[in-house]
Amino acid sequence: MKYPREVWAGSHIKNAPQMKRRVVQKKSDYIEFVRSHNNRTNVYTTVYDFAKFAETAKVESSVILDRVFFDFDAHGEDGIWYAYADLKIL
Secondary structure: OOOOEEEEEEEOOOOOOEOOOOEEOHHHHHHHHHHHHOOOOOOEEOOOOOOOOOOEEOOOEEEEOOOOOOOOOOOOOHHHHHHHHHHHOO
């Protein structure tokens, strides 16, 4: 994982309050952020690298697209089967 990175914490539930995103400059800052929210809420980070960062966020236009990620969500009791069906279609 490269730094800086954009991180945030919050809920996956629609319309739930979310914390503001912030930029961590080094691995120790990232670990501290994760530990401060561990067992309390979800923690997220950007999956792509960015060439430029503003003081509080990534600069979207500077994304480095050198890989691709697929996100299959599986919420609820039957959600995993819907995610699996989507994976098979892909």
